[in-house]
Amino acid sequence: MTALKKYARLETTGLWLPRPGEQRREVVVSFGEASLVLSDLATGLALTHWSLAALQRRNPGEKVAVYSPGPEDDAELIEISEPAMIEAIETVRSAITRRRPRRGRLRFITTGVVAAGVLLAGIFWLPDALVAHTTRVVPFVKRQQIGTTLLKEMTRFTGAPCASREGLAALDRLTTRLFGSGTVQVVILREGLAEGGSANLPGRFLLVDHRLIENYDTPEVLAGHLLAEKLRTDLSDPLARVLKGSGLTPTVTLLATGDLPAGTLRKQAAEQLQAPPVSLTDEELLAEFSRAQVSVTAYALSLDPTATATRGLIEKDPVPPARARALMPDAEWLALQNVCSR
Missing domain, CATH: 2.30.29.30 (Pleckstrin-homology domain (PH domain)/Phosphotyrosine-binding domain (PTB))
Known part of the structure; x- marks a missing residue:
């Protein structure tokens, strides 16, 4: 232009x-x-x-x-x-x-393109191949828009995200410590996620349950869940998960017009909150915690307080608790624990 x-x-x-x-x-x-x-x-x-x-x-x-x-x-x-x-x-x-084409003409063209696309996709492509192609061509800006819209739709179930100024400032510093500046956007939800749960959305959004902050004395548990969730986004494209849950027609609509139907996003907002997390191996987790120089023990115990299922993580902790450095000052952690107070 x-x-x-x-x-x-x-x-x-x-x-x-x-x-x-x-x-x-x-x-x-x-x-x-x-x-x-x-x-x-x-x-x-x-x-x-x-x-x-x-x-x-x-x-x-x-x-x-x-x-x-x-x-x-x-x-x-x-x-x-x-x-x-x-x-x-x-x-x-x-x-x-x-x-921009005139409204009536655009609707006609869009309908024709989508219909033809669905027909061709049904003939020549398996759904998985279509999803893979779509995720390759959708730019990051569009992923952010999709993630933002999904997050807004989720507020029907979760309420507004926690947003005290001091708490978000502390969260931003912790996120920068773990991933670098501007890499991800962390959203703290009051409800909607399973207790102590986390999730992710297209556009590098990481969602965490507020109890990961309020129920623990130190930030290691929260940091662990953030590291695990970011790892899931690296191993399994969040947009691909949304498209697979949406079906063939919405995927072709995104490919042809650059947008997902509003009804699809509304439905997916509810489904993504309940989606089971992508499984991670001990080796994958240990490598990620080692990269971030964060002890894995607190995270492992939050998953299983008995340590029965997570003993392998604890025994191979790349940063044992005794020599782990504090992730943030106590005053910042206190501010973060009050992030949902407003």
């Missing part, structure tokens, strides 16, 4: 609100490949990508522009005051709008 190429090198700063109740954060705003990129001010690492096609302005006509990543997304916002960047974003959005 000519308009996007014109502004490829333009960047500014903005105030990013990742979630309601969280402190606004100054970030670098720039254009990516069909996306608006928000990056860490200090490191330059990308924190999130917003699809330009879905980008919405929340306050048309105001001097300071407020944008969200989608038409139904009021939780995550970015404030931009630089006139040149605002003008650039509005120019690109207008160009995208002009390029």
Whole structure:
């Protein structure tokens, strides 16, 4: 797109609100490949990508522009005051709008493409092959959008995620300690997950039950479940799991149009909360805990307090508790334990 190429090198700063109740954060705003990129001010690492096609302005006509990543997304916002960047974003959005087919024509084309795709898929591809192909071509930005929508749908069962400012700040530091900055987004849920459970969603979302924090005296159990859940996302693509649960037609719809049907996401939100976790071998877990330099013993005992089923992990702990370094200061752990207090 000519308009996007014109502004490829333009960047500014903005105030990013990742979630309601969280402190606004100054970030670098720039254009990516069909996306608006928000990056860490200090490191330059990308924190999130917003699809330009879905980008919405929340306050048309105001001097300071407020944008969200989608038409139904009021939780995550970015404030931009630089006139040149605002003008650039509005120019690109207008160009995208002009390029969109008319509504009736788009519906006709989409219906035809999906119908033809379903027919061809049924003839030439097995479902597993179709899912594998789709996961290869879906970009990370779209995975994030799918994960965000699933998380919103899950709030019907889980309530709003825990979001005290001090608790989330402590959680962010722990997550950075385990995985590096901007690698995953951890969401603490009040209910909906099995007690002491965890799950994952497309877009590098890790979900954990609040009792993994509140029921333990130290952060090693939480850290262990986060390491295990991240390992599951590395070994088993979360998007593939969603597509397999959705069926053939929604998968072809995503492949053909770039979107999953709203009804599919609503159904999958409930199913993903109840999905059994991917099994991990002792060898896989030990390698991951060794990489992160975290003791596996507390995690193993949280799975089986008798240690009968997890003795192999405990006996081969790469970082025995006696010489393990503290994962975070006591004050930060206390703040994290109160993350659900608001």
